Structures are given as C-alpha cells and as structure tokens.
Amino acid sequence: MNHHSRTRVLLITGDIIGPRMAGPAIRVWNMADQLAATCDVRVVSWAKIDRQSDIFALFYVNDGDDRSMREHEQWADVIIVQGISMRMYPCIAQSDKILVADLYDPFHLEQLEQNKHRDADTWNEEVLKAVSLLNEQLARADAFICASERQQTLWLGALSVAGRINPATYSADASFDSFVRIVPFGLPSDDPVQSRHALKGERAGISVDDKVLIWGGGIYDWFDPVTLVRAVGLLAAAHPEVKLFFMSARHFNPDVPEMQVLQQTVEVADELGLTDRSVFFNDTWVDYEDRINFLMDADVGVSTHPVHLETRFSFRTRILDYLWAGLPIITTDGDSFADLVRDRDLGAVVPPQDPEALARAIIEVLFDDARRESILSNVQQVREDFTWERAVAPLRDFCENPTRAPDRGAAKGSRSTGGSDPFSRILAMPKGPRRDTALLVYYLRTGGLSKTFGKARERWGRARRR
Numbered sequence: 001m002n003h004h005s006r007t008r009v010l011l012i013t014g015d016i017i018g019p020r021m022a023g024p025a026i027r028v029w030n031m032a033d034q035l036a037a038t039c040d041v042r043v044v045s046w047a048k049i050d051r052q053s054d055i056f057a058l059f060y061v062n063d064g065d066d067r068s069m070r071e072h073e074q075w076a077d078v079i080i081v082q083g084i085s086m087r088m089y090p091c092i093a094q095s096d097k098i099l100v101a102d103l104y105d106p107f108h109l110e111q112l113e114q115n116k117h118r119d120a121d122t123w124n125e126e127v128l129k130a131v132s133l134l135n136e137q138l139a140r141a142d143a144f145i146c147a148s149e150r151q152q153t154l155w156l157g158a159l160s161v162a163g164r165i166n167p168a169t170y171s172a173d174a175s176f177d178s179f180v181r182i183v184p185f186g187l188p189s190d191d192p193v194q195s196r197h198a199l200k201g202e203r204a205g206i207s208v209d210d211k212v213l214i215w216g217g218g219i220y221d222w223f224d225p226v227t228l229v230r231a232v233g234l235l236a237a238a239h240p241e242v243k244l245f246f247m248s249a250r251h252f253n254p255d256v257p258e259m260q261v262l263q264q265t266v267e268v269a270d271e272l273g274l275t276d277r278s279v280f281f282n283d284t285w286v287d288y289e290d291r292i293n294f295l296m297d298a299d300v301g302v303s304t305h306p307v308h309l310e311t312r313f314s315f316r317t318r319i320l321d322y323l324w325a326g327l328p329i330i331t332t333d334g335d336s337f338a339d340l341v342r343d344r345d346l347g348a349v350v351p352p353q354d355p356e357a358l359a360r361a362i363i364e365v366l367f368d369d370a371r372r373e374s375i376l377s378n379v380q381q382v383r384e385d386f387t388w389e390r391a392v393a394p395l396r397d398f399c400e401n402p403t404r405a406p407d408r409g410a411a412k413g414s415r416s417t418g419g420s421d422p423f424s425r426i427l428a429m430p431k432g433p434r435r436d437t438a439l440l441v442y443y444l445r446t447g448g449l450s451k452t453f454g455k456a457r458e459r460w461g462r463a464r465r466r
Contacts, residue, residue, distance in 0.1 A: 007039045007399050010076035012085040012092065017043065017058060018050030019287040022218070023185070023317050024082055026288065027104065030186060031080070032056045034392035039399050044072055046088060066091050073097065078402045080145075080395075083107065086136050093136065098402045100395070101141035103155055104185070108134055109310040113222040117260050128423055138162040142405040145183040145395055147315035148336045152180050154313050168407040179405070183395045185317040186388030187324040192292045199245060199297035205276050206243050211366045214298035214327070215246045216291070216318040219262040222311070224304045224332065224353060226261070226268050229279055231358035233272040242362065243278055244302075247294055248285045295325035300347070300365055307334040307352045323383050328365045328375045330358070345378050 011032055015025035025045070032041045033055065041056035046063040061068045069089040073079065079092060080100045086093040108130035115123045138158055146152055156176055159165055169179055201208040213232070219225055225246070232244045269279040286294055301322030305311050311334045319337045322329050329347035331338050338349045348361035364371060426438045
C-alpha cells in the first residue's frame with residue numbers, strides 16, 4: 001500500500017451518474033460520500049457523468065479504455081468494483097491492489113427472469129455470462145460486500161464452491177463476517193423535506209383528498225405490478241379515491257431494455273378502464289433529488305413480486321425510500337424486506353399473486369386509523385437503522401485499514417477466473433479482434449450461420465440505439 005495517511009479508494013460503476021440515477025449509481029454515490037470523510041475517493045463511470053461532488057472526484061472513462069483506467073488503478077490503494085467492471089478493464093482484473101467486490105445485486109438470478117422470454121440459447125448464454133463475471137470476482141477479490149444476511153449466506157455458499165472458504169480465510173475469521181461484510185442500501189440521515197407537491201392537486205386525476213399508493217421505481221420483469229393493478233381494480237368502484245402511481249415506468253437509460261412486464265401492466269390497466277383514472281404511469285424517470293416530493297404526496301409505498309429465486313436474495317432499495325418518507329409499506333412475502341415489515345409491523349405482507357388479499361391489505365393500511373398510527377410510529381423507529389452512515393460503516397472500517405485476503409496467491413489452480421466451459425473462457429478474454437473471432441467460431445460451431453447472423457444483427461441494433 002502507498003505510504004500516505006489516507007487510503008485512496010476507487011469506485012467503478014457502469015451506471016449514469018447525474019440528476020437521475022438507478023440503484024448501482026445511487027449506491028456508489030452514497031458510498032463515496034460516506035468514505036470521503038476518512039479516505040481520498042474517486043468515482044469512475046463508463047456511462048455519462050452529469051453530477052459533481054465537493055468531497056470526492058468523479059471521472060468518465062470510456063468503456064474498454066484500459067490505458068485511461070490504468071492511471072486510476074495506479075492511484076488507488078483499494079478498488080471497489082460492481083457488475084462487469086473487471087471484464088471491462090483488464091488492468092483492474094490484473095491489478096495487485098486490494099479489491100472489494102460489491103455483490104449487492106445477484107445479477108445472475110436477475111438474468112433468469114429478465115431473459116426468460118427470449119430464445120433458449122440466448123437465455124442460457126446471458127445466465128452463463130453473468131455467472132462467468134461473478135466467478136471472476138469470487139476468485140479474485142480480497143473482500144466482499146452484500147446487502148443482507150440472506151445475501152451473505154448466498155455468497156458464502158458461492159465462495160465455498162469457488163475454494164475461497166479454506167484454512168487461510170477460516171483462520172483469519174471463522175465467522176467470515178469480515179470477508180463478506182453486510183453493507184445494505186441506506187437512506188439519508190436528514191429528515192425528508194417536501195419542497196413542492198408532485199402528485200396531490202398537481203397530477204391530473206389525483207386530487208388533494210385522494211389516497212395514493214406509490215410504486216417507487218422502475219417496472220422490471222422480476223416484479224409483479226399486474227396483481228397490484230388488479231387489486232386497485234377491485235377497489236375502484238367502492239373507493240374511487242384510491243389511486244396508484246407508478247413513479248418510473250420507462251428507464252431513463254436507453255441501454256436498459258424495456259421490460260415485458262411493463263407492457264402487460266399497461267395493457268391490464270387499459271383493459272380494466274383504470275388508466276389515468278385509478279392507475280397512473282409516469283413516463284419520465286423522476287430526478288433523484290426530486291423523488292421525495294412524490295413520496296411525501298403518497299399514503300402507502302407498495303412493492304409486489306412473484307416468489308422465485310431472485311426474490312429470496314433481492315434487496316428492494318425502493319422500500320428504503322418508503323421508510324425515509326415515513327410511509328407504511330405493503331409488500332409481497334418472500335424477500336428480506338417482507339421479514340422486516342412483518343417483524344417490526346411496518347405495514348402489511350401479502351401472499352404472492354393474490355389481488356383479493358392485496359385489496360384487503362390496502363383498505364386496512366389506508367382506512368383503519370388506529371392501525372395506521374401504530375404503523376407510522378414503527379416506521380419512524382426503523383428508519384434510524386438504515387441511514388447511509390450506518391450502512392457504509394463496515395466498508396469504511398475495511399477501507400481505513402485495508403488488508404489483502406489471507407489466501408491471496410495461494411492455491412492458484414483453484415482460483416481460475418470465470419468458468420471452465422469454452423464460452424466462459426472466450427468471454428473472459430479482453431475485448432478486441434481475437435475475442436470477436438473466438439466468439440464467431442463458437443457461434444458457428446454451436447448454432448450455425450443463422451444464429452451467428454442473428455447475434456451480429458442484435459449487436460448492430462444495440463450499437464444503433466446507443
């Protein structure tokens with residue numbers, strides 16, 4: 001490590017950092033913000049940077065521009081990676097610096113849902129690609145961070161199969177709590193302040209006396225907004241004052257494909273005659289700083305999902321926004337937040353895909369005054385547990401005294417990057433003509449000419465969209 005008093009920490013993301021931010025960028029921004037109190041911090045993104053900080057530096061590095069990234073890699077003592085950072089920049093994968101892998105998003109499980117509507121080869125390929133990226137991080141990182149105890153268990157299982165649960169790491173910490181640290185998403189420690197009304201009396205169709213249910217984020221394939229729309233449909237005749245507002249229907253980043261479930265949700269709302277009467281879709285993504293004006297115009301925060309593997313290990317960051325805004329929460333059972341809502345009585349937990357049960361929960365949380373008062377008081381108490389300051393503390397402790405993994409450099413044979421199948425090995429190659437040729441040969445061998453041309457067309461389409 002360099003001989004200077006403050007640790008130099010580099011955080012890398014592929015997300016847009018600006019007035020509108022999705023989960024990965026929000027996380028990197030707030031981790032940088034907290035770490036900057038005791039460390040020197042740089043944030044690098046290969047997406048657009050349209051926001052600046054007074055306390056840490058932000059840099060744009062083109063995707064795959066290894067030469068520019070090397071300058072940041074050489075500056076850093078600790079490098080925190082997300083997603084595909086290591087694959088994007090070989091100098092990060094090959095770096096001898098202390099590396100922390102942020103695994104708060106088990107994206108290989110997301111791929112199971114996100115690509116299930118595509119052809120079998122593509123679905124399989126996307127999951128394989130995600131697993132290969134994760135294997136690379138599991139093999140190399142000196143420490144890991146994740147969002148919940150459930151996720152910690154998931155990643156300890158993955159690390160044990162990757163050979164990282166071994167005598168050296170066990171001797172250093174038999175609990176492994178310092179190897180896989182829980183760093184959840186957080187929320188601001190300041191009380192929220194509403195600067196304007198964004199919904200009540202402002203949005204056509206939503207009056208000042210209406211009861212608003214808010215869906216506080218994007219509509220993705222691993223959610224179940226359709227059941228929620230059906231539940232509102234069941235209430236519409238008797239309770240026309242109940243309104244459901246989807247805060248962000250379409251993603252602001254053109255590289256994020258539109259999800260099939262969005263189309264289904266709009267279709268069901270149209271069929272039931274609810275669109276712009278009881279159900280409202282916001283066509284643009286709300287600015288990060290402006291979201292509180294929407295949340296504080298709501299009466300309940302909602303999050304509904306089917307129960308599948310992604311659910312079990314997910315960490316629904318929008319629920320933290322509900323806590324911050326002091327909202328009761330109605331959520332489907334099956335994830336770690338459902339446990340929290342149930343254990344601390346923060347609202348209602350409903351069975352999956354049951355519009356009648358969901359409608360009953362909405363009535364109870366909105367209209368039973370004594371019940372609502374008790375929930376609101378519990379929400380205020382739980383909020384304190386989830387501030388960014390508390391959430392980032394385990395990472396800050398590590399960065400102030402960073403250490404290499406005890407098994408760094410040991411048992412090299414069991415620490416290969418990526419999977420052992422040919423596709424994973426090709427994906428692990430640096431981007432360039434050699435990798436493209438290897439992919440072409442692989443596609444020709446496994447799928448013939450039609451699949452190869454299909455892949456080329458898909459890539460060309462993506463490039464044009466960008």
